Structures are given as C-alpha cells and as structure tokens.
Amino acid sequence: MNALRLYGRYVGASLRVQAQYPAATLLLTTGHLAATAIEILGVFALFHRFGQVKGWSFGEVALFYGLINITFSIADMLTRGFDVFGTDFVRTGAFDRVLLRPRSATLQLIGYDIRLSRVGRILQGLVVVVLATNLVPIHWNPAAVAIAVWAVAGGVALFAGILVLQATISFWTIESLEAVNVLTYGGVQAAQYPLNIYADWFRRVLTFGVPLACVAYYPVLAILKRPDPLGAPDWILPLTPLAGFAFLALSFLAWRAGMARYASTGS
Amino acid sequence: MKAVLRPYVAAFRARFLLLLQYRVAALAGFATQCWWGAIKIMVYAAFYETAAAAAPISLPNVVTYTWLGQAFLALLPWVADPEVAMLIRTGGVGYDRLRPLDTYSYWYARTLGWIIARALPRAILMLIAAGIVLPLVGLEAWAWRPPAGPEAAVLFVAAFALMIMLAVAVLMLANVVVAASLNERGVNAVLMPLVIVFSGSLVPLDFFPDTMRPFLHAQPLAGLVDIPFRIYFANLRGVAALEGLALQAGWTLVLIVLGRFAMTRMMRRLEMQGG
Amino acid sequence: MPQVLVEALAKSYRVAERAPGVAGALSGLLRRRWREVRALVDLSFSLEAGELLAFVGPNGAGKSTTVKILSGILRPSSGRIEVGGLVPYEDRLRHVARVGVVFGQRSQLWWDLPVLDGFDLLADIYRVTPDRYRRRRDELVALLRLEPLLAQPVRQLSLGQRMRAEFAAALLHDPEILFLDEPTIGLDAPSKLAVRDFVKRLNREQNVTVLLTTHDMHDVEALAERVIVIGQGRLLADSSLDRLRSSVFAERRLWVDFAEEAPALDIQGVEVRTRTARSLELAFDPAKIPAPKLIAAITAEHAVDDIHVEEPAIEEVIARFYDLHDSGEA
Known part of the structure; x- marks a missing residue:
C-alpha cells in the first residue's frame, strides 16, 4: 500500500467519521463560512466608510482576500494533524501511537482528521473571487488562471510549512502554540490587503521573513496586470510563489530536529 | 459566606494557577496580539490617510481601541471552555454532580479562572509594550493611551468588571451547548465569528453602516468590547456611559438566567441517559 | 543471539519545578528550575x-x-x-x-x-x-x-x-x-x-x-x-x-485445625504465630524441617481436622522484596 493510497484511506475514514455526525459537520461548515464571510464584512465596512485605500478599490482587495482564504483553507484542511499536534498528540501521548506504526509520522499526521468543513470556506473564497472579478473587472485568460493556481499551490506549501513549524515547537511546549496564529490567521489577515499599505519594515517581513507577499501580493499583481507600486520588476511577479515551497522544505528540517528531541525526552 | 464561597474560590484558584504555568503560551499569546494589533493599526492608518474625515472615531482613539482589544482578547468568549468538553467526554461531569455544589456556579468559577489566567499575563505584557515601550521609543502616535480622565477611568473599571462577568456568562451558555451537543468545534465555529463581529472586536461597531447602529448598540455582545473601550476614551460619557453599564449588567443577568435554565435541562437529560 | 538484548540501559529527563502557590506560579513565568530525574539508572x-x-x-x-x-x-x-x-x-x-x-x-x-x-x-x-x-x-x-x-x-x-x-x-x-x-x-x-x-x-x-x-x-x-x-x-x-x-521468604506458614483443644507444640525450628482455641498458625523454615516431615510429626501425636501450607501471596513477596532491598541499601 503506497503512501498516496493510504492517504486516500485516511480521507475515507475521516469522511466516514464526519458522516456519523452530519449535524455537527454542517454546523462547522456553516461556521467556517460565516467566519470568513464576517471578515470580508469588516473589510467591506471599512471601504463603505472610507471609499478606497491608497488607490486600491474594494474589488481589488476582494481578490487578495478571496485567493488567500482559498489558499489557507486548503492548507488547513490538509494539515489538521500538525495544527493540533501539541494538544492532541504530544500532551495526550497519542504521538507514541503514531511512532509505533511503521509509517512516516508526516503521512499519519496529514492523514489525521481531514475536515470537510473547510470546503465551506473554500467556497466562500471562490464567491469572493467571483465578486472581485465582476467589480474590477478581471479577465481570466489561461495565463491568469495558471498564475492563480500556482500562487495557491505555493501558498498552501507556505501555510503547511508554518503549521509544521508550529507542531515542531510543541515538542518543546507540549501545548499547541497560539503564537503561530500570527503567521496563519494573522498571515491571512495581513495578506488580504495589498502590501503597499503597510509600513516598510512589515513589507520586508512579509516578503523575506514569512514570504506571504510572494504567494499573495506579487502574483495577484500579475493577475491584475498592475505594476508593483513598490517597484518590483514585472517578470519576477509570477515566480515568487516558489518561496512557499522553500519555506516548507526548511520547516521539515526543523521538524526532524523536533522528532529527535521527542525521542530523547518523550515529551 | 466565606465557607459558602470556598469551593468556588478554590475552583477558580486551581484553574488560575494551573494556567499561569504555561509560560510559553502566555508569551506566544502576547506575540500574536502584538502582530495583530500592528496589522490592524497599519490598515486603519492607511484608510485614515486616504479619507480621515469619514471616520467616526479619531485615529489615536482607534489605536488605543485596538491595543485594548488585543490586550484583553483572551477575555473574549470565543471558544467554549475546553475542559468542559473534556469532562463530558471522559465522564468527569458525573463527578461534578457528586459534589455538594451548585454546578453552574462551580463551572462559572472555573471558567472565570481560566479566562483571567489566560488574559492576565498577556494584558500586562501588552500594557508594557504598547503603553510604555512605544511612547519611549518615540512612537507615541501608535501607543496605547491612558484613559481620557478620572471619570472615564472609574467608569472603565466598572465596565471592565462587567465585561468579564458578561464574557463568562456567554461562555457558560456555550459550555452547556457543548455539553449537550458533545461537539465543541461546531459550537466554537459559530461562536467565534459572532463574538468577533458583534463585540466590536473586528472593527468598532460605529464603523459599520449608520443604519445598523441602533441594533449594534443594543445587542448583548457590544458589552464585551465596544462599550467598555469607548468608555475608556470617553467616546461614551455621562449618561451614555451609564446606559452602557446598565446594558452590560442587564445582558449579563439575562444570560446567567438562560445559562442556568439550559444547564438544569441538560443535566436532567444526562441523568436520564445515565451518562 | 537473544531476541531482546538490553545492556546498561540508562535514561534521565529534566523536569521543570515550581514552588507552590501564586508566587511560585508567577516566578515560574520568569525563570524555571530544572530537576534531573533518572528514570533508568542501569538496566540489563x-x-x-x-x-x-x-x-x-x-x-x-x-x-x-x-x-x-x-x-x-x-x-x-x-x-x-x-x-x-x-x-x-x-x-x-x-x-x-x-x-x-x-x-x-x-x-x-x-x-x-x-x-x-x-x-x-x-x-x-x-x-x-x-x-x-x-x-x-x-x-x-x-x-x-x-x-x-x-x-x-x-x-x-x-x-x-x-x-x-x-x-x-x-x-x-x-x-x-x-x-x-x-x-x-x-x-x-x-x-x-x-x-x-x-x-x-x-x-x-x-x-x-x-x-x-x-x-x-x-x-x-x-x-x-x-x-x-x-x-x-x-x-x-x-x-x-x-x-x-523463596529468596525473600525463608519461612512458610502451616495452618492446623485440631479436633480438640490446640496443644502446646514444641518442635525444633517451628514457631507458633497465632493461636485460637482449636487452631494454630505455625511458621517454619522448609530448609530446616520440610513440610511433609512437620505434618507427619503433628498428625502422629494429635487428632487433626484440617491442615494446609500457605504460600506467601505474591504481593507480599514483592512488598517484602522492596523492604529487604531498601534496608539493604540504607
């Protein structure tokens, strides 16, 4: 049984569990839909009052918003095991059970609890993208679609990397760390506005530290066919999502150090 | 009186001390809230730069509002007490029923201990960072400012106490729903967005379209953020401030009554199921 | 080659300590003391x-x-x-x-x-x-x-x-x-x-x-x-x-119910532990006097209703083992 098929089995098992609690799953899906719908409500409230922000319209910001939310929801759906790693695995000792099985811990963790409810948020993101398309308007030619898919893929890698780092930290802290919400939920929050509204230092963090701008801002500029008001050359815009994959690779290096630490302390 | 309260005080204390141990979690929460605060303030600043005249609250006040919100974020009732869900799952609720205590008050005390312990270290750190360090390094434009005056300060203390009471009353309702539905995630998924929007945590309630104001100002969750914070910088003062306090107190009472009622029903059902 | 081989296994952990009470919890936020716990010292x-x-x-x-x-x-x-x-x-x-x-x-x-x-x-x-x-x-x-x-x-x-x-x-x-x-x-x-x-x-x-x-x-x-x-x-x-x-309990117990009043026994290497009107609990060392010999000696002289040898329960064996070990170490 190769890894991909086993992953398929895990998905099947997760879905069967969720099917046992249809009401809860529905509630959760609605909740996630509401959670993000409400965020865009906040953005809308600000635009309603102020009209525009530094030359960006609501429609354009909605595209940033929609894409980053789709990205995050996909990552969130795939990496629940890493997200709750501290509380559900390290603290309870359930990670021992993972280690007792002859499969990589990574595979077992991404196979843990694949949540259907995130689909609600993905759908909501798509609705916002459609809204943005009509407001701006955006012309979705094949190149634009390809850039969007590529940006989402890089973004999923980036968020997955962040969650792997979060899990790695819980080898030391036992609890799942809220601080990482800075980079996940906080990252979504930051990336749903265009980079040039932020202070200089913050732009640098988002480009070179945790490269959220590389999976959101720069590729979206390419889709909107707007030159970067901060002066990044046009040719580099579609390449930037690569940074997300690099981040994921580095995260897994840290994860391996965490695994070694767990083996020597047991928690 | 002291003897009567003792078990509840003990429940509060035990939970409070336990959580204070999570040093890293406290620092982590602090870091999170600094980051969020910074993003929010930068976004506000960008909008104010574009069209400051359109804003219902001045930029320095919105900045203070944001830091207050970040400092006391952990006091917001946005997730049901995880221990309650755990108790239900492990059958520990049965033990609670064995104790010669009023279960509602007992859980209330525990949940109170939980949220205060989570919030306290972060609030102190946030006050130091945003209220003292920022002005010291020359960023007073972005700092958390002191209350608007002695009157605002006194009123805020009352509003703050009510805000915590109200928050725990909301959480208790959530706890009961978790206990009855055995599903904390679903409850949290619904609770969180409601609290964030209607408390004024997302944006101050007056930023929403003017036509929604009467409703936004009267609903219970306004007492969690919008009312106390606006009292703090005297955006609500005099009679309006007192009205705000009355609204907080009134809703707290209503929610406690509702929570007790729901809990009694839920416990009866648990007893009938033998669980 | 044995299937499991363990040689000189040792394992220590560091655990955080904190003083009790509010002060302890608060100071624990700032600085932690660590204590070394040696879970395994030497196991083969x-x-x-x-x-x-x-x-x-x-x-x-x-x-x-x-x-x-x-x-x-x-x-x-x-x-x-x-x-x-x-x-x-x-x-x-x-x-x-x-x-x-x-x-x-x-x-x-x-x-x-x-x-x-x-x-x-x-x-x-x-x-x-x-x-x-x-x-x-x-x-x-x-x-x-x-x-x-x-x-x-x-x-x-x-x-x-x-x-x-x-x-x-x-x-x-x-x-x-x-x-x-x-x-x-x-x-x-x-x-x-x-x-x-x-x-x-x-x-x-x-x-x-x-x-x-x-x-x-x-x-x-x-x-x-x-x-x-x-x-x-x-x-x-x-x-x-x-x-x-047998390594921890040199002695065994023998319970005897007599058909008449319990006699005063005097056998080498045997001690009376408890006595009721018609029964005795005896302690003996099987190395000095084997059980069959002891039983034969008693039944030869007295009318006996019931007799049984008791092995010490394993809980007792282990508890005794730790006692001996602790006193040996001290």
Whole structure:
C-alpha cells in the first residue's frame, strides 16, 4: 500500500467519521463560512466608510482576500494533524501511537482528521473571487488562471510549512502554540490587503521573513496586470510563489530536529 | 459566606494557577496580539490617510481601541471552555454532580479562572509594550493611551468588571451547548465569528453602516468590547456611559438566567441517559 | 543471539519545578528550575524468542520508560539495546513493523470508527497483504470472540470489549514480540481472565514473545515464567516466581485445625504465630524441617481436622522484596 493510497484511506475514514455526525459537520461548515464571510464584512465596512485605500478599490482587495482564504483553507484542511499536534498528540501521548506504526509520522499526521468543513470556506473564497472579478473587472485568460493556481499551490506549501513549524515547537511546549496564529490567521489577515499599505519594515517581513507577499501580493499583481507600486520588476511577479515551497522544505528540517528531541525526552 | 464561597474560590484558584504555568503560551499569546494589533493599526492608518474625515472615531482613539482589544482578547468568549468538553467526554461531569455544589456556579468559577489566567499575563505584557515601550521609543502616535480622565477611568473599571462577568456568562451558555451537543468545534465555529463581529472586536461597531447602529448598540455582545473601550476614551460619557453599564449588567443577568435554565435541562437529560 | 538484548540501559529527563502557590506560579513565568530525574539508572537483561516475561515494580520504577525505549519511541541516554537485531530508536519504522504494543490506558483504535474499519486501516498502515490480513483477522476475531463487535464504533464498546479489540489490533500484522503495558488495568474479573488466557495461548501456541508490565500480581502469577523486578531505575531481581518467593521468604506458614483443644507444640525450628482455641498458625523454615516431615510429626501425636501450607501471596513477596532491598541499601 503506497503512501498516496493510504492517504486516500485516511480521507475515507475521516469522511466516514464526519458522516456519523452530519449535524455537527454542517454546523462547522456553516461556521467556517460565516467566519470568513464576517471578515470580508469588516473589510467591506471599512471601504463603505472610507471609499478606497491608497488607490486600491474594494474589488481589488476582494481578490487578495478571496485567493488567500482559498489558499489557507486548503492548507488547513490538509494539515489538521500538525495544527493540533501539541494538544492532541504530544500532551495526550497519542504521538507514541503514531511512532509505533511503521509509517512516516508526516503521512499519519496529514492523514489525521481531514475536515470537510473547510470546503465551506473554500467556497466562500471562490464567491469572493467571483465578486472581485465582476467589480474590477478581471479577465481570466489561461495565463491568469495558471498564475492563480500556482500562487495557491505555493501558498498552501507556505501555510503547511508554518503549521509544521508550529507542531515542531510543541515538542518543546507540549501545548499547541497560539503564537503561530500570527503567521496563519494573522498571515491571512495581513495578506488580504495589498502590501503597499503597510509600513516598510512589515513589507520586508512579509516578503523575506514569512514570504506571504510572494504567494499573495506579487502574483495577484500579475493577475491584475498592475505594476508593483513598490517597484518590483514585472517578470519576477509570477515566480515568487516558489518561496512557499522553500519555506516548507526548511520547516521539515526543523521538524526532524523536533522528532529527535521527542525521542530523547518523550515529551 | 466565606465557607459558602470556598469551593468556588478554590475552583477558580486551581484553574488560575494551573494556567499561569504555561509560560510559553502566555508569551506566544502576547506575540500574536502584538502582530495583530500592528496589522490592524497599519490598515486603519492607511484608510485614515486616504479619507480621515469619514471616520467616526479619531485615529489615536482607534489605536488605543485596538491595543485594548488585543490586550484583553483572551477575555473574549470565543471558544467554549475546553475542559468542559473534556469532562463530558471522559465522564468527569458525573463527578461534578457528586459534589455538594451548585454546578453552574462551580463551572462559572472555573471558567472565570481560566479566562483571567489566560488574559492576565498577556494584558500586562501588552500594557508594557504598547503603553510604555512605544511612547519611549518615540512612537507615541501608535501607543496605547491612558484613559481620557478620572471619570472615564472609574467608569472603565466598572465596565471592565462587567465585561468579564458578561464574557463568562456567554461562555457558560456555550459550555452547556457543548455539553449537550458533545461537539465543541461546531459550537466554537459559530461562536467565534459572532463574538468577533458583534463585540466590536473586528472593527468598532460605529464603523459599520449608520443604519445598523441602533441594533449594534443594543445587542448583548457590544458589552464585551465596544462599550467598555469607548468608555475608556470617553467616546461614551455621562449618561451614555451609564446606559452602557446598565446594558452590560442587564445582558449579563439575562444570560446567567438562560445559562442556568439550559444547564438544569441538560443535566436532567444526562441523568436520564445515565451518562 | 537473544531476541531482546538490553545492556546498561540508562535514561534521565529534566523536569521543570515550581514552588507552590501564586508566587511560585508567577516566578515560574520568569525563570524555571530544572530537576534531573533518572528514570533508568542501569538496566540489563535479555529475552529469548518465545519467552513470557513480566516486569514488576512500583509507579515510577522505570517500567514504562523501558517499554517506550524497547518499542522505539524513546532514545536512551546511554546503554545498548537490540530487538531482533535492530536498534529500535535507530531503525524505528522497520522495528515497529515487527512488534505489537497494547497500552492498557490508551487506545490505538479510531474512536468514532467501527472496529472493522479500524482493522482495515491498520492493515493498510502495516502493509499486510489482503489475503494474509483476512486470514489473520478471522483467526483473531474467532479467538477473541469479536464477531458481534465488528460493526460497532469503538466509543460504544465496554472497556473489556475494547481491550479485546485492542489485542486484535496489535496483532493483525503478526508481530514477533508483543509489549503489554498494564493490559488488565480497570478490567472486570472475567475480562481479566480472558486477557490472561489469550496472552498465554498466544505465547504457547503462536510462539509470540511477550513482555508485560503490570501492577496486578495475579497477572504475574497466571502468566509469567520469569519476573524482572525493578526499582528506582535498577534491576533488583530477574528470576522465576518460585525462586523469587523463596529468596525473600525463608519461612512458610502451616495452618492446623485440631479436633480438640490446640496443644502446646514444641518442635525444633517451628514457631507458633497465632493461636485460637482449636487452631494454630505455625511458621517454619522448609530448609530446616520440610513440610511433609512437620505434618507427619503433628498428625502422629494429635487428632487433626484440617491442615494446609500457605504460600506467601505474591504481593507480599514483592512488598517484602522492596523492604529487604531498601534496608539493604540504607
């Protein structure tokens, strides 16, 4: 049984569990839909009052918003095991059970609890993208679609990397760390506005530290066919999502150090 | 009186001390809230730069509002007490029923201990960072400012106490729903967005379209953020401030009554199921 | 080459300490003190294929640490360990594919899934080929009488039922060694008997090596040919149960019910411990006077209703063993 098929089995098992609690799953899906719908409500409230922000319209910001939310929801759906790693695995000792099985811990963790409810948020993101398309308007030619898919893929890698780092930290802290919400939920929050509204230092963090701008801002500029008001050359815009994959690779290096630490302390 | 309260005080204390141990979690929460605060303030600043005249609250006040919100974020009732869900799952609720205590008050005390312990270290750190360090390094434009005056300060203390009471009353309702539905995630998924929007945590309630104001100002969750914070910088003062306090107190009472009622029903059902 | 080889195993942890009360909690936020805990100090033993070994010791003696190291979850601080020629923590994936583990306090099944779905998933995880899986599963289902439980979600099983399912789950991939950590904890008497019976059959009939930790001395009595006693991270004894017993209790007890009033006995090497109107409890050292000889001596002179020799219960043996050991150390 190769890894991909086993992953398929895990998905099947997760879905069967969720099917046992249809009401809860529905509630959760609605909740996630509401959670993000409400965020865009906040953005809308600000635009309603102020009209525009530094030359960006609501429609354009909605595209940033929609894409980053789709990205995050996909990552969130795939990496629940890493997200709750501290509380559900390290603290309870359930990670021992993972280690007792002859499969990589990574595979077992991404196979843990694949949540259907995130689909609600993905759908909501798509609705916002459609809204943005009509407001701006955006012309979705094949190149634009390809850039969007590529940006989402890089973004999923980036968020997955962040969650792997979060899990790695819980080898030391036992609890799942809220601080990482800075980079996940906080990252979504930051990336749903265009980079040039932020202070200089913050732009640098988002480009070179945790490269959220590389999976959101720069590729979206390419889709909107707007030159970067901060002066990044046009040719580099579609390449930037690569940074997300690099981040994921580095995260897994840290994860391996965490695994070694767990083996020597047991928690 | 002291003897009567003792078990509840003990429940509060035990939970409070336990959580204070999570040093890293406290620092982590602090870091999170600094980051969020910074993003929010930068976004506000960008909008104010574009069209400051359109804003219902001045930029320095919105900045203070944001830091207050970040400092006391952990006091917001946005997730049901995880221990309650755990108790239900492990059958520990049965033990609670064995104790010669009023279960509602007992859980209330525990949940109170939980949220205060989570919030306290972060609030102190946030006050130091945003209220003292920022002005010291020359960023007073972005700092958390002191209350608007002695009157605002006194009123805020009352509003703050009510805000915590109200928050725990909301959480208790959530706890009961978790206990009855055995599903904390679903409850949290619904609770969180409601609290964030209607408390004024997302944006101050007056930023929403003017036509929604009467409703936004009267609903219970306004007492969690919008009312106390606006009292703090005297955006609500005099009679309006007192009205705000009355609204907080009134809703707290209503929610406690509702929570007790729901809990009694839920416990009866648990007893009938033998669980 | 023994199947399990443990040499000079040691393991220490650092744990955070804090002073009690509010002040302690607050100061703990700023600075932590660490204390070194030596879970295992020096442990050596070996185990041949097909053996059944019980690990006995009080809480904190190092039993769980040993099981965790043996199963590849923990890395020791020092010492050498090999299981079936592999170093568990170096070669975890290959190692765990060949061992089965049952933790009495934890479940490895999926709480919300039916038992059978959990088995299927485990077969996928352990890469058991479909027909081997089917054969093995049916065999275990029959042995453990799981048939009526297969369609039920795990959360609905009683503890005894769940434990039977756990055993099957741990054995689906046909492990050579089974580690059992407190497998009978919390079970009712019939479930305990069923578990013991199953473990014994597994060991005898399928030649599975079993290493068991337990607090329940009846488990030891019923199962183990060999007992390892550990305390404070060290091996205190490694022998058969009988030898262990005679090593700590030189004396045996003899209960005699007389048909008449209990007499005043005076036999060399025998002491009267308690006396009622018509019965005596005697302590004797079998090395000085063997039981048959003593009984013969008594029945020759007195009319006796009933007579029996009592072996010290294993709880007593272990408790006494620790007493002796502590006083020896002090």
